[in-house]
Amino acid sequence: MSEYFSRPVRMTPGRMEGSASMDPADTVSDPAERSAIAHATAHMLVFGGGVSDDSERVARLVAFADENGLDTVAELWAGAHPVSLPGALWRLYLVRAALQHNIEDAREVFSRGITRGGIDQVVAGAPDPVSADALSAVLDDILRGAFEGDFSLALERASAVARAVSAGAISLSQVDDDHARYLTGRSLSWSIIAQELFQSAKAAGAGALR
Numbered sequence: 001m002s003e004y005f006s007r008p009v010r011m012t013p014g015r016m017e018g019s020a021s022m023d024p025a026d027t028v029s030d031p032a033e034r035s036a037i038a039h040a041t042a043h044m045l046v047f048g049g050g051v052s053d054d055s056e057r058v059a060r061l062v063a064f065a066d067e068n069g070l071d072t073v074a075e076l077w078a079g080a081h082p083v084s085l086p087g088a089l090w091r092l093y094l095v096r097a098a099l100q101h102n103i104e105d106a107r108e109v110f111s112r113g114i115t116r117g118g119i120d121q122v123v124a125g126a127p128d129p130v131s132a133d134a135l136s137a138v139l140d141d142i143l144r145g146a147f148e149g150d151f152s153l154a155l156e157r158a159s160a161v162a163r164a165v166s167a168g169a170i171s172l173s174q175v176d177d178d179h180a181r182y183l184t185g186r187s188l189s190w191s192i193i194a195q196e197l198f199q200s201a202k203a204a205g206a207g208a209l210r
Contacts, residue, residue: 031079038077039210042086046151058147062140065093085209088155088200091193092146095158096139099165103132110135110161113168124160151209155201162194 045061065073070093077090099106111130125141127134142161146154166187173183203209 034079038080038086039084041076042080042089046085046089046147058144061147062143065097070094070097082196083199083203083209088151088197088204088209089146091197091200092143092154092158095162095193095197096143099139099161100136103136106165107132107135109168109172110164111168112171113164113166116167116171123157124164125157126161126164152201152204155197155204159194159197159201162190162197166190166194 045064060067073090073093077086080086080090082088082091099110107130110126114124114126114128114130124138126138138157138161142154142157145151145157166189169183169187169190173180173187176183200209
């Protein structure tokens with residue numbers, strides 16, 4: 001598992017996972033302006049147009065990070081508060097990008113987490129058994145759902161996926177002495193992302209995610 005999420009996607013995997021808690025003051029001189037831009041662009045993407053059945057629009061939004069680069073997405077939203085609309089949207093794109101990048105390794109870690117971590121596979125929406133193609137489809141479906149009207153459910157599903165990855169990584173750390181420290185760190189990163197997504201899902205369900 002030495003290649004676990006290891007190929008670069010402009011952002012390194014460690015930076016991708018760690019950037020969920022990035023301080024906006026580290027990257028801009030005016031945090032207030034950055035926050036205003038983050039919230040405005042996130043609101044536009046999630047609610048813009050108000051057309052939930054516009055499949056072409058939704059497909060473009062799902063591919064937004066692919067087309068513009070995860071660095072661009074990070075510049076927009078990575079520094080936002082974790083439990084906010086832009087913060088939650090960043091984590092949705094982050095989960096998809098980090099796992100899609102090395103989908104076969106992701107499938108192994110995710111499947112292990114589902115089996116050994118007590119994760120609700122129904123909430124995550126993953127079939128049994130999980131193939132790489134099936135996991136890829138789940139990740140796309142979760143992000144698509146964020147733009148089709150049930151943002152809270154999309155966040156809850158993404159949280160379940162992140163918890164499964166965290167559980168899978170910590171399980172692997174117990175049998176892979178050479179990479180135990182690395183896997184433990186990845187497990188912690190994914191656990192934090194899962195908790196932040198869960199909190200955002202609760203806020204969204206209550207109509208309080210801004």
